[in-house]
Amino acid sequence: MENQQTLSAICTECGLCCDGSLFPKAHVIDEEDQATAQRLGLTTFEESGKRYFKLPCPCFDQLCTVYDVKRPHICKAFFCEPLKKANKGDISLEEATKKIKLAIQLRSEVKALASQHETLKNLSVHEINAYFKNEGVTYIKQFPVLFMKSSALLIALASLRKKKE
Numbered sequence: 279m280e281n282q283q284t285l286s287a288i289c290t291e292c293g294l295c296c297d298g299s300l301f302p303k304a305h306v307i308d309e310e311d312q313a314t315a316q317r318l319g320l321t322t323f324e325e326s327g328k329r330y331f332k333l334p335c336p337c338f339d340q341l342c343t344v345y346d347v348k349r350p351h352i353c354k355a356f357f358c359e360p361l362k363k364a365n366k367g368d369i370s371l372e373e374a375t376k377k378i379k380l381a382i383q384l385r386s387e388v389k390a391l392a393s394q395h396e397t398l399k400n401l402s403v404h405e406i407n408a409y410f411k412n413e414g415v416t417y418i419k420q421f422p423v424l425f426m427k428s429s430a431l432l433i434a435l436a437s438l439r440k441k442k443e
């Protein structure tokens with residue numbers, strides 16, 4: 279159970295799956311789950327016959343601010359790939375922690391750099407990456423360090439997702 283506590287502690291300081299860094303949306307499983315999400319003020323929507331709530335989650339402020347109340351199913355059920363693998367014993371806890379901490383560190387660096395620029399300062403990491411894709415070369419010339427850090431963050435985030443996603 280010591281492992282479980284360590285894993286929970288990692289999630290508490292992370293939130294990459296709540297703040298829009300890993301995904302722009304999260305699954306809502308049924309009507310009741312949708313009602314739970316809406317009660318918390320989350321924005322729900324349908325896409326290709328499936329229901330989701332929008333990320334970044336408004337309940338995330340450095341950590342989940344509604345951890346002790348009923349939350350959507352996915353909030354308890356989701357584990358990123360390193361955590362799943364560490365749970366199964368496929369990789370060590372240290373290896374999982376290293377991957378997650380690298381992404382957390384890069385998110386901080388990207389956010390710190392973005393905060394210096396009016397156009398980027400209020401954007402989520404996901405939106406910053408989308409901006410980067412749209413602006414291309416112009417963006418790279420304007421924000422070279424941010425470009426490098428964003429690229430490194432994309433790679434670090436990819437290692438936290440399931441391969442086929």
Ligand code: SF4
Pocket residue numbers: 288289290292293294295296300356357358361378438
């Ligand atoms: S990305 Fe992984 S470590 Fe971070 S909060 Fe989500 S499940 Fe926890």
Ligand code: SF4
Pocket residue numbers: 295296318335336337338341342343344345349350353
């Ligand atoms: S309710 Fe909490 S755990 Fe669920 S997405 Fe929002 S911040 Fe994350």
